[in-house]
Amino acid sequence: MMLFLKKLHKWVGLLIGIQVLLWLLSGLLLSLLDPAKVSGEQWAQTGSHTPGTIPNDPLLEPDELPAEHLEGARSIALEVRRGHPVYRVRHLHGITLINASNGSVITTSEHDAKILAQQDFTGTGEVISVSQGVAPDLETRGNSGGYWRINFSDKAHTSIYVSVSTGEILQRRNRYWRVFDFFWMLHIMDYPGHEDINNALIIGVALIAIWLGISGFILLFGSFNRHDFYFLNILGKHEDAIITLIGPGTRGPQQVRLRKGSNLFLSLATHDIGLPSICGGGGECGKCRVKFEADELPEASSLELGLVPKRLREQGYRLACQQEVTHNITLHLPKGTLVREDSAESDGHELA
Numbered sequence: 239m240m241l242f243l244k245k246l247h248k249w250v251g252l253l254i255g256i257q258v259l260l261w262l263l264s265g266l267l268l269s270l271l272d273p274a275k276v277s278g279e280q281w282a283q284t285g286s287h288t289p290g291t292i293p294n295d296p297l298l299e300p301d302e303l304p305a306e307h308l309e310g311a312r313s314i315a316l317e318v319r320r321g322h323p324v325y326r327v328r329h330l331h332g333i334t335l336i337n338a339s340n341g342s343v344i345t346t347s348e349h350d351a352k353i354l355a356q357q358d359f360t361g362t363g364e365v366i367s368v369s370q371g372v373a374p375d376l377e378t379r380g381n382s383g384g385y386w387r388i389n390f391s392d393k394a395h396t397s398i399y400v401s402v403s404t405g406e407i408l409q410r411r412n413r414y415w416r417v418f419d420f421f422w423m424l425h426i427m428d429y430p431g432h433e434d435i436n437n438a439l440i441i442g443v444a445l446i447a448i449w450l451g452i453s454g455f456i457l458l459f460g461s462f463n464r465h466d467f468y469f470l471n472i473l474g475k476h477e478d479a480i481i482t483l484i485g486p487g488t489r490g491p492q493q494v495r496l497r498k499g500s501n502l503f504l505s506l507a508t509h510d511i512g513l514p515s516i517c518g519g520g521g522e523c524g525k526c527r528v529k530f531e532a533d534e535l536p537e538a539s540s541l542e543l544g545l546v547p548k549r550l551r552e553q554g555y556r557l558a559c560q561q562e563v564t565h566n567i568t569l570h571l572p573k574g575t576l577v578r579e580d581s582a583e584s585d586g587h588e589l590a
């Protein structure tokens with residue numbers, strides 16, 4: 239079970255780890271960017287707009303306006319735009335401005351849009367191009383209706399969007415915002431729209447990441463053994479066991495003295511006897527197989543049941559990283575064991 243959990247944790251971690259890294263990286267970048275530059279407020283004309291006074295000229299009543307302009311209207315308000323009284327008619331999908339004197343629809347021309355954008359932009363740069371859009375794109379999302387895009391030659395590559403129907407500034411975009419938007423997309427994992435933070439993909443990946451954290455904790459606690467807590471017993475009394483080693487790396491039987499209760503793999507390593515391993519004692523690779531020579535063989539752990547075939551277990555093979563030193567034993571070391579010259583002595587001499 240633990241072996242399966244380890245393998246699953248490893249592979250899921252590899253997949254989800256990339257996104258977790260992207261979350262951290264994008265989160266850091268989003269927090270480092272200057273909000274005033276990202277929003278374009280840094281180069282926007284500030285100051286309150288004073289509403290004009292409605293002239294005393296004869297005006298059309300709302301019910302006198304052409305019916306086609308009022309179809310589906312949600313609200314109508316009278317206001318002054320650049321000195322002229324207009325009705326602001328709000329529809330489900332946008333706003334229409336109607337000349338309150340003659341009932342004609344007011345739209346913003348390319349020339350007017352350019353002037354409005356220049357009045358709004360306080361940065362250093364000239365208008366280099368103007369284009370028209372009829373539907374919202376990634377830069378104008380959240381708005382409705384047609385717009386003019388006025389591009390400036392400043393270092394931030396500013397684009398100001400002006401509504402065709404109202405002449406209002408819809409958005410101020412620049413390269414800071416574009417960088418922000420790219421990392422925001424990576425952060426919320428809404429690749430097509432860049433704005434849905436409740437999308438199924440991010441919810442799914444977040445749930446898997448939570449599972450990854452929980453399984454990581456389970457594996458972390460499972461990886462501790464008594465050997466790890468020896469430092470708590472510095473002044474305590476310790477008992478040792480004599481381990482006789484036989485194997486390709488030794489010159490005849492050699493002995494080492496290991497502390498009882500310690501992990502066999504780690505204790506041998508502290509005596510410069512390196513058993514073959516890929517997982518570093520993690521109970522994953524099955525390489526640290528040693529053969530116990532004893533009348534009574536130690537219990538095989540659940541990891542050993544998965545990594546050591548039954549036939550070999552019956553012959554006394556166990557994983558050193560899963561075994562504890564309990565008493566004097568004789569061990570057959572596997573091929574590939576690295577034994578330092580002076581780590582053990584031959585002919586039955588033991589090392590402290």
Ligand code: FES
Binds near residue numbers: 503515518519525
């Ligand atoms: S060191 Fe890998 S299983 Fe023991």
